[in-house]
Amino acid sequence: MLSAFRPRLPHVSAVLALCFALLLACPAHAQKTPGYQGPFALTNAQIVVAPGDTVNQGTVVIQDDSIAAVGPGATVPENAQTFDGEGLTVYPGFIDSGTHLGIAEVGSLPETQDFNEIGELTAHMNALTAVNPNSVHVPTTRVHGITSVITEPEEGILPGTAALISLHGYTPEQMHLGGVTLTKLDFPSVGRQGPSDDRSPETIQKEADKALNKLNELWTQAERYARIDSAVAVEPETRRKPEFVPAMEGLIPVIRGEQPLMISANAAPDLSAALDWAEERGVLDQVILSGAMEGWRVADEIAAADVPVLVGSIMQPPSRESDRYDKAYRTPALLHEAGVTVALRSGKTENVRNLVFHAGFAAAHGLGKTEALRAITTTPAQIFGIEDQVGTIEAGKRANLFVANGDPFQPDTNVRHLFIDGYKLPLENRATKLYDEFLNRTPGLTK
Amino acid sequence: MRLRSLLSLLAAALWLAAPATAQDQLRADAPDDWLIRDATVLTVTNGTIENGDVLVRDGDIAQVGQDVSAPDGVEVYDASGEFVMPGIVESHQHMAISNVNEATNQVTAEVGVGDVLDPYDIGIYRALAGGVTTAHVMHGSANPIGGRNETIKLRYGVTTPDALKMDGAPRTVKFALGENPTGLYGEGRDQVPRTRMGVEQVIREALTEARRYMEAEQDYQNGDRAQPPAHSERLEVLAGVLRGDILVQTHGYRADELLMLMKVFEDFGIQNLVFHHVNEGFKIAPELAAFGDNGAGASVFSDWWSYKFEVYYSTAYNAAILTENGVNTSINTDIPGEQRDLYLQAAKTQRYGDLSDTQALRLITINPARQLGIADRVGSIEEGKDADLALFSEHPLSVYTEPQRTYVDGVVRFDHEQDPDDMRLRVDPEGSVELARDGWSRHAAHSCLKGVTQLRATQNGVTLENTGR
Numbered sequence: 077m078l079s080a081f082r083p084r085l086p087h088v089s090a091v092l093a094l095c096f097a098l099l100l101a102c103p104a105h106a107q108k109t110p111g112y113q114g115p116f117a118l119t120n121a122q123i124v125v126a127p128g129d130t131v132n133q134g135t136v137v138i139q140d141d142s143i144a145a146v147g148p149g150a151t152v153p154e155n156a157q158t159f160d161g162e163g164l165t166v167y168p169g170f171i172d173s174g175t176h177l178g179i180a181e182v183g184s185l186p187e188t189q190d191f192n193e194i195g196e197l198t199a200h201m202n203a204l205t206a207v208n209p210n211s212v213h214v215p216t217t218r219v220h221g222i223t224s225v226i227t228e229p230e231e232g233i234l235p236g237t238a239a240l241i242s243l244h245g246y247t248p249e250q251m252h253l254g255g256v257t258l259t260k261l262d263f264p265s266v267g268r269q270g271p272s273d274d275r276s277p278e279t280i281q282k283e284a285d286k287a288l289n290k291l292n293e294l295w296t297q298a299e300r301y302a303r304i305d306s307a308v309a310v311e312p313e314t315r316r317k318p319e320f321v322p323a324m325e326g327l328i329p330v331i332r333g334e335q336p337l338m339i340s341a342n343a344a345p346d347l348s349a350a351l352d353w354a355e356e357r358g359v360l361d362q363v364i365l366s367g368a369m370e371g372w373r374v375a376d377e378i379a380a381a382d383v384p385v386l387v388g389s390i391m392q393p394p395s396r397e398s399d400r401y402d403k404a405y406r407t408p409a410l411l412h413e414a415g416v417t418v419a420l421r422s423g424k425t426e427n428v429r430n431l432v433f434h435a436g437f438a439a440a441h442g443l444g445k446t447e448a449l450r451a452i453t454t455t456p457a458q459i460f461g462i463e464d465q466v467g468t469i470e471a472g473k474r475a476n477l478f479v480a481n482g483d484p485f486q487p488d489t490n491v492r493h494l495f496i497d498g499y500k501l502p503l504e505n506r507a508t509k510l511y512d513e514f515l516n517r518t519p520g521l522t523k
Numbered sequence: 524m525r526l527r528s529l530l531s532l533l534a535a536a537l538w539l540a541a542p543a544t545a546q547d548q549l550r551a552d553a554p555d556d557w558l559i560r561d562a563t564v565l566t567v568t569n570g571t572i573e574n575g576d577v578l579v580r581d582g583d584i585a586q587v588g589q590d591v592s593a594p595d596g597v598e599v600y601d602a603s604g605e606f607v608m609p610g611i612v613e614s615h616q617h618m619a620i621s622n623v624n625e626a627t628n629q630v631t632a633e634v635g636v637g638d639v640l641d642p643y644d645i646g647i648y649r650a651l652a653g654g655v656t657t658a659h660v661m662h663g664s665a666n667p668i669g670g671r672n673e674t675i676k677l678r679y680g681v682t683t684p685d686a687l688k689m690d691g692a693p694r695t696v697k698f699a700l701g702e703n704p705t706g707l708y709g710e711g712r713d714q715v716p717r718t719r720m721g722v723e724q725v726i727r728e729a730l731t732e733a734r735r736y737m738e739a740e741q742d743y744q745n746g747d748r749a750q751p752p753a754h755s756e757r758l759e760v761l762a763g764v765l766r767g768d769i770l771v772q773t774h775g776y777r778a779d780e781l782l783m784l785m786k787v788f789e790d791f792g793i794q795n796l797v798f799h800h801v802n803e804g805f806k807i808a809p810e811l812a813a814f815g816d817n818g819a820g821a822s823v824f825s826d827w828w829s830y831k832f833e834v835y836y837s838t839a840y841n842a843a844i845l846t847e848n849g850v851n852t853s854i855n856t857d858i859p860g861e862q863r864d865l866y867l868q869a870a871k872t873q874r875y876g877d878l879s880d881t882q883a884l885r886l887i888t889i890n891p892a893r894q895l896g897i898a899d900r901v902g903s904i905e906e907g908k909d910a911d912l913a914l915f916s917e918h919p920l921s922v923y924t925e926p927q928r929t930y931v932d933g934v935v936r937f938d939h940e941q942d943p944d945d946m947r948l949r950v951d952p953e954g955s956v957e958l959a960r961d962g963w964s965r966h967a968a969h970s971c972l973k974g975v976t977q978l979r980a981t982q983n984g985v986t987l988e989n990t991g992r
Contacts, residue, residue, distance in 0.1 A: 183830035184702075213829065267961030271859070277958060343959035370959050393860045395959040397645045400944035401652040401863065402925075426829035433867060436922030485922050488873035507875065511840035514805045515847060521809040 111244060111499035115139045117152040118479060118493070121161025124168065126468040127449040136166050138475040141498040145471050159479070159493060167484055168469050169223025169476035169496065171240075171456040172431045173386035174366055174421030177217060177225050178207040178241060178251075183425070192231035196287070197294050199259060200326030201236025203229045207248040215505035217428045218243040221478040223496045224253050224466065225428060226386075226421070228260055228338070228366075233291050234323065235260055238338060240460055242476070244496040254462035258338040258364065259330045263350040264288045267343035267395070288353075295357060298324040302331040333362060336460075338386070340366045342395065344373035351381045364459060366421065369395050372407050375414030384417035384459045387451075389424065391434055402441055408451060409442025419456040420448075436485030448485070474498075550680030555582040555933030558593040559912065562602035565919070567609055567881060567888050568903035577607060579910040582933035587904055605927055608884060608919050609903050610656025610911030611865050614822045614891035615772075615799050615855035617661060618646035618862060619687065624663035625670055629708060629716070630729045632696055632760035635671030636662050640684035646859050647679040647687075648946045651929045651937035653863035654913030657689065657901050659891070661799075664699035664774040665707050667716060667725040671696050671760065672772060674895055676911075677929075679936050682948065693770050693896035696760060698726065700775035700784060702833050723783050730791050733761030770795040770896055772822075776833040778803040785814050797822060797894045799855065801845075802837040808848035820894040821845050822853045825868035826875065842886060843876020853891035870920040883920055909933075 116138040123131040123146060135150040136143060145151060152158060181188035190206035207227060217225070228238030240256035241248070264287035266280055275283070301324040308315045318324075329335035337359055341350045347368060354360040365371070366386040371378060378385060387408045394403035408418050420438060422431045431452060439448035457467030465474050475498040482489035494501045557579040564575030564587065576591035577584060593599050617623050621639045625631040640660070650658060656677055662670035674692035681687065700722050709717025716722045736758040742748035752758075763769035771788075775781050775798050788796055797820035798804060804811060804821045811819045823845070828837035838844070845852040854869055856862045869887045872878040878886075892902025900909050910933035917924040929937035 181829070182832050182835055185832060212835075265961040267959040269961055271960070280958065342961045345959075346961065391864070393646075393649060393863070395961075397947055398945040401649045401946075403944075427826060430826070433871075433922055437864075437867075440923040440925060487867070487870035487920065487922060490874065506836070507838040507840055510805065510836070510838035511844060511876070514808070514838075515840075515844050517806075517809065521813055 111501040113498045115156040117156040117158045118161045122165040128446045168453045170452040172225040173419040173456045175225045175428045176425040178211045180425045191229045196232035197323045199234040200322040204239040220429045223476040256460045258336045261339045263341040298327040338364045342367040342369040344370040372410035379415040386421045388421040405441035408438040420451045553934045556597045558599045562607040565608040566904040579933040606915045609888045611654045611887045612891040613658040614853045616658045618859040619644040624665040626665035630668040633756035637673035643949045650862040654926045656911035656931045662697040664703040669697035695770040698773040700780040733758045737762045776802045778806040802834040805841045805844040812849040820851045825871045839875040854886045866919040
């Protein structure tokens with residue numbers, strides 16, 4: 077056998093050599109160029125320390141996973157890799173406050189979608205579990221300066237928990253930013269579920285009432301479940317544990333006031349009803365509203381409830397035919413004017429990258445550039461309780477930032493450098509690789 | 524008493540209908556003679572004119588230049604600080620029609636969406652509010668050969684469906700390749716085509732039949748045949764395709780299926796071909812550019828991808844790659860509700876690629892106009908063309924721009940300052956129960972597969988399914 081095989085060896089090594097040559101020739105196709113940590117120094121750059129607070133020329137030093145120093149007088153470590161920021165601007169990484177990023181891959185293929193578990197009351201599902209760190213959408217999104225997103229489940233009334241994830245990492249745990257976890261409630265709606273929803277208003281109302289009853293029933297039981305669970309914790313010997321009910325177990329952190337409740341609602345009556353419901357249930361101070369397309373109709377009510385809002389997607393037609401054509405674009409501004417705390421969400425999966433244009437549209441339609449910038453940096457950081465970690469470019473914070481050659485909301489601007497947790501990440505993704513390969517294809521036309 | 528209550532009811536009805544009436548009158552009496560003064564004029568075909576004027580007479584562009592004076596009776600609009608560009612041409616939409624798909628047969632060239640135009644669709648106004656003046660409203664993509672499309676002018680305010688039609692625009696017909704027809708017929712109904720091979724043969728068979736029909740007709744005319752062939756509206760339309768009178772607009776995504784159709788059309792001597800969506804067009808840009816005498820056109824999405832498997836290997840740089848390789852390329856929005864921000868979609872080619880301002884603007888003006896065979900009338904600001912103009916507060920490729928006014932045939936059909944919030948032409952008699960939409964998802968929106976409802980058995984039982992694009 078061996079002797080018979082021997083004469084073929086030269087061929088095998090030739091094949092191996094060819095493979096090796098091919099590997100050397102196209103490493104980008106063979107594997108992703110990995111990110112690496114510094115120390116780094118970005119010098120001579122304009123620095124947007126925080127929205128409304130810009131240093132005209134200064135240095136940002138990045139050490140390990142953090143920002144080490146910021147400002148005109150920042151000392152650059154000797155071993156730092158330095159990038160000249162002449163003509164460039166450093167921005168804090170952007171945060172998208174509502175997406176399906178990482179938990180859905182191909183829209184039409186159910187086997188690639190993990191945000192929609194079966195059942196209406198599945199509060200024990202966790203989006204983080206199903207986050208695919210290697211989703212092709214992750215590098216496609218972050219090259220626009222978007223460094224973290226809320227990724228959330230959907231479907232049913234209590235679809236599970238959403239998580240804040242960094243757009244770099246190799247396991248869901250590595251990506252989980254600040255441990256931010258939000259229980260999501262899709263509030264039963266009296267609105268239409270889309271242009272083709274032709275249910276009668278009576279049917280819609282009936283179904284919404286039914287859903288609300290289901291929610292209330294579960295919630296009441298979950299409150300009791302949590303009380304029993306607490307009592308057992310105090311006297312584990314004498315008391316019996318409640319019968320295990322996963323959905324109620326999942327609600328315990330919210331009922332005990334330990335976890336935010338993100339309520340998704342859009343139509344004005346739904347928003348009002350959601351606020352009333354939360355007040356009755358004693359969870360109003362944990363509530364974050366999400367969606368809020370018609371928030372402007374009940375802006376004063378939301379402001380009075382002192383509840384922050386994750387608005388969007390604003391890139392959509394208005395919710396009613398009678399509304400002005402640009403009402404959705406103006407919603408963030410109208411809420412802000414009423415005194416509501418506003419962050420932006422794209423609501424997208426593969427096109428979360430468009431968050432920057434959503435922010436630009438919000439800015440143009442009354443919000444202004446500084447507030448629009450806040451809505452995707454400092455404001456979501458505050459809402460999610462991680463303002464000590466991200467949202468601005470200050471020493472001690474996580475090095476989640478990017479360098480652009482202009483206004484990041486303008487389409488003709490390009491991101492030049494990107495850092496997440498101090499990792500300098502390649503600005504390549506499927507879209508750019510295909511561009512590089514096909515702009516001047518070889519061979520070209522053979523005819 | 525009964526008369527009085529009837530009268531008060533009538534009065535109430537008139538009062539409810541007031542916005543509609545006001546709207547009609549406003550637009551009906553609107554002038555189509557204008558001098559738009561002191562704007563930055565982006566002609567698209569002849570450069571940019573700073574402090575430029577555009578004179579509109581009888582709905583046409585009469586003069587373009589500087590220091591143009593207003594003849595008597597011509598209204599002047601002071602556009603200082605604003606930008607004027609040609610009215611945007613939307614090359615692929617399903618708004619303003621009440622049916623999209625005749626999903627009953629693999630070949631339905633006999634039907635046309637021109638028969639189901641809906642002038643009351645608020646979507647027309649919302650498109651105007653984004654500077655769109657012309658739209659190619661299309662049959663859906665259920666069938667390998669679908670129905671005829673209609674090129675309309677967005678004359679929002681007219682209530683006769685035919686008044687929307689752009690007279691003289693060439694007729695076009697929809698073809699569709701890939702997952703939509705194979706999913707509907709093969710997967711859904713166990714009929715051909717289940718594969719891209721099947722799609723090819725359905726199209727070849729239909730075109731062959733049409734060729735024989737034409738030959739039989741010719742033979743009859745020459746006296747070589749006693750009877751004309753039995754009339755077939757379907758084959759008449761396809762004969763129009765073979766003669767080059769009817770332009771083919773084909774839904775397709777993957778490079779292989781685009782190459783397939785180009786080969787089929789070469790075999791049948793068909794020269795006019797525009798591909799729509801074309802997410803893998805970038806892979807065969809040189810082949811598209813080299814098709815026939817004029818190349819095959821490509822009408823793409825700015826950055827939509829990953830919504831189904833045949834668009835997973837996509838790049839947002841598609842428009843840039845196609846343009847740089849000499850393919851006549853446009854950008855469209857397809858789905859009703861998405862038609863308002865084409866200027867932003869065009870601008871994205873400056874992030875996904877390096878197109879100049881003019882190249883980017885061409886994607887939504889003169890290029891789609893050429894694809895629809897109407898470039899002699901619209902798509903650029905040139906003397907003699909229709910006065911279809913879009914005015915913006917800032918350069919239309921800036922994310923901060925806001926459309927100010929839109930003119931169609933010289934008539935102001937959108938006015939940022941003057942228009943009331945509620946621009947419906949016909950108020951729903953049950954308007955008091957007008958419901959808000961709870962969210963917005965493209966999957967829930969009407970689109971290419973509207974009208975196609977499939978029964979699908981799942982673990983949850985049998986469901987009705989309506990997918991898109």
